Amino acid sequence: MAYIHFEKINKIFGTNHVLKDIDLDVEKGQLVTLLGPSGCGKSTLLRCLAGLEQVTDGHIYLDGQEITDVVPRRRGIGMVFQQYSLFPNMNVRDNVAYGLKLKKLPKAEINQKVEQMLDIVGLSEKISQYPAQLSGGQQQRVALARAMVTAPKVLLLDEPLSAIDALLRKNLQIEIRRIQQQLGITTIFVTHDQDEAMVMSDMIHLFHEGKIEQSGTPEQIYTRPATKFAATFIGNYNLPTAADFNRAFHTDIPGQDVAVRPEIVTLTKQAPKAEDGLLVAEGTITSHISHGNLIRFAVEFEGGLTLNADVVYENKLDFGEGDRVFAAMKKDLVIGL
Amino acid sequence: MRKGSKVSSNIIMTLVTVWLLIPLLATIIYSLFEDWTGIIPHGFTLANYQKIFTDTAFLTSMYQTLLVCVIPIVITILVVLLGLFVVTVYFPKLEKYMQILCMIPYTIQGVILSVSILILYAKGDTVLSGRMTMLIGAYCIIILPHIYNGIRNGMRAINMNMLLEAAEMLGESKLKAFFKVIVPNILTGITVSSLLAVGLLFGDYVIIRNLSSSNVNNMQKFLYQAMKRSSAEASAVFVVIMLITFAITAIVLTLQSRSTLEKIRNGGK
Ligand SMILES: Nc1ncnc2c1ncn2[C@@H]1O[C@H](COP(=O)(O)OP(=O)(O)OP(=O)(O)O)[C@@H](O)[C@H]1O
Numbered sequence A: 001m002a003y004i005h006f007e008k009i010n011k012i013f014g015t016n017h018v019l020k021d022i023d024l025d026v027e028k029g030q031l032v033t034l035l036g037p038s039g040c041g042k043s044t045l046l047r048c049l050a051g052l053e054q055v056t057d058g059h060i061y062l063d064g065q066e067i068t069d070v071v072p073r074r075r076g077i078g079m080v081f082q083q084y085s086l087f088p089n090m091n092v093r094d095n096v097a098y099g100l101k102l103k104k105l106p107k108a109e110i111n112q113k114v115e116q117m118l119d120i121v122g123l124s125e126k127i128s129q130y131p132a133q134l135s136g137g138q139q140q141r142v143a144l145a146r147a148m149v150t151a152p153k154v155l156l157l158d159e160p161l162s163a164i165d166a167l168l169r170k171n172l173q174i175e176i177r178r179i180q181q182q183l184g185i186t187t188i189f190v191t192h193d194q195d196e197a198m199v200m201s202d203m204i205h206l207f208h209e210g211k212i213e214q215s216g217t218p219e220q221i222y223t224r225p226a227t228k229f230a231a232t233f234i235g236n237y238n239l240p241t242a243a244d245f246n247r248a249f250h251t252d253i254p255g256q257d258v259a260v261r262p263e264i265v266t267l268t269k270q271a272p273k274a275e276d277g278l279l280v281a282e283g284t285i286t287s288h289i290s291h292g293n294l295i296r297f298a299v300e301f302e303g304g305l306t307l308n309a310d311v312v313y314e315n316k317l318d319f320g321e322g323d324r325v326f327a328a329m330k331k332d333l334v335i336g337l
Numbered sequence B: 001m002r003k004g005s006k007v008s009s010n011i012i013m014t015l016v017t018v019w020l021l022i023p024l025l026a027t028i029i030y031s032l033f034e035d036w037t038g039i040i041p042h043g044f045t046l047a048n049y050q051k052i053f054t055d056t057a058f059l060t061s062m063y064q065t066l067l068v069c070v071i072p073i074v075i076t077i078l079v080v081l082l083g084l085f086v087v088t089v090y091f092p093k094l095e096k097y098m099q100i101l102c103m104i105p106y107t108i109q110g111v112i113l114s115v116s117i118l119i120l121y122a123k124g125d126t127v128l129s130g131r132m133t134m135l136i137g138a139y140c141i142i143i144l145p146h147i148y149n150g151i152r153n154g155m156r157a158i159n160m161n162m163l164l165e166a167a168e169m170l171g172e173s174k175l176k177a178f179f180k181v182i183v184p185n186i187l188t189g190i191t192v193s194s195l196l197a198v199g200l201l202f203g204d205y206v207i208i209r210n211l212s213s214s215n216v217n218n219m220q221k222f223l224y225q226a227m228k229r230s231s232a233e234a235s236a237v238f239v240v241i242m243l244i245t246f247a248i249t250a251i252v253l254t255l256q257s258r259s260t261l262e263k264i265r266n267g268g269k
């Protein structure tokens, strides 16, 4: 059995069926992300694992033991919440030491562990400040230290970075990943930001309306979305109907819809050399949007099909609106859904 | 223009303050002089104070006032804290009923309350019909809305459920977490509402007159009796009551500001 094992988890709030037959495994030492749009039940699943919410039906196992009905404080799980949850009446040291004091460790050991952990999160000099005197990012790092210092079996992070600005957020993503790997803590991370999930995870579980839509490594999820929802949520997939696509590119991709990543489409002014497995069609540039490092061109083909194509921006625009171009892509990168 | 309005608002403030303080000042002067029939009082004396402070009846009334103030406040704070804890954590749906229940005493007048309590309990022979029990019970009822509001407002200012959950995840039981994490954060609300309660109970005459036997006297009761004897003595009693009220307020306020100051100072270094 996996280190954490969810078995047929159902959660119903009144008439709202929030989690539907969730089966999920997490291996020891991994960082796993629950990714999904707002309201799909990510926090609820996390809170069920923490014991803060009772499951309506199903079983949860941790480290070979069933914990479905164990009270939260005996589960050995640490948690960082979405909102700031430091104790306002205690300074940073007392906040981080809280869990250790409950374990009745000797004072010297508590101090040493607290200082060590604050060093890891880079806040040693804030040790005697109060939460109100810290920035949001600093508060979340203290919360992280507070959750990790007791060496929990599992660390749960429920969108801990959602209230933090973009730059600091990127740094903290890398920090959290580094600390997690350094300490080898099994971690479940909740987010609705796909980039964050890609950067941090060993495994991503994509949630949609209380079900797991797809599970896989970041690369698998990114390059091989299994459903239309996955393709909508991840990356910037073009999602034309299979009929439109097949007509324009004279091919036979199966399924209802076709998922094409904009970065696999190459644009050229001359027709590329015909090759096995290369799909080519001629179209007209209708617009372009700059994304900084790349330009996204919209190309319209016969029969009304429009695809976005990304071109890395070097020093000038290669095409303008109204230009005729050839769009080419490898057939085996095109996904039929 | 801004400066002008500041000056005028200062003037208004001063006038209001003086207006409020005049009766108090007059009483103080009156209690300190033998004769104040002309414009200038003369014959400075501390005799009035000496008299009341050597009067055991006065000292007992002081002590009893404190007792019948402090006990109901402590009881009510504990009951409201525990009640709000249980309601917020386990039965959030009952919260509005608790609020209604705690607000009802606002509408009850002292006479009605004391008379009803007498009718209901005085005939019985249980612990509830003890004079002291009835008095303390009545006081608990009178101050309930104030204490409830103070604590409830304090709790609204923090995210109580989340702080409790955070403590729980660190291995604390909910009830202990409540006293270690929530209560310290609403201490300001608790002290402010206790202050209000002290003010209310210090000023009570009606309830204690109706409910207590003749051997329980608070300072208001003593004041009333003193007024019948000599108005100068009554003024002295009045001044002492005022000073005690001021002292309590000052103590609580300095305690409060010192604890916040300490927090900031510790954090700043
Ligand atoms: N205590 C509760 N009582 C009733 N309904 C709830 C409760 N908690 C969550 N829900 C409902 O469960 C659903 C899922 O909520 P959840 O918080 O798990 O979403 P989420 O995926 O974490 O979303 P977000 O990204 O916005 O945090 C929502 O429809 C929400 O209204």
Ligand SMILES: [Mg+2]
Pocket (backbone or CB within 6 Å): A042, A043, A044, A082, A158, A159
């Ligand atoms: Mg959530």
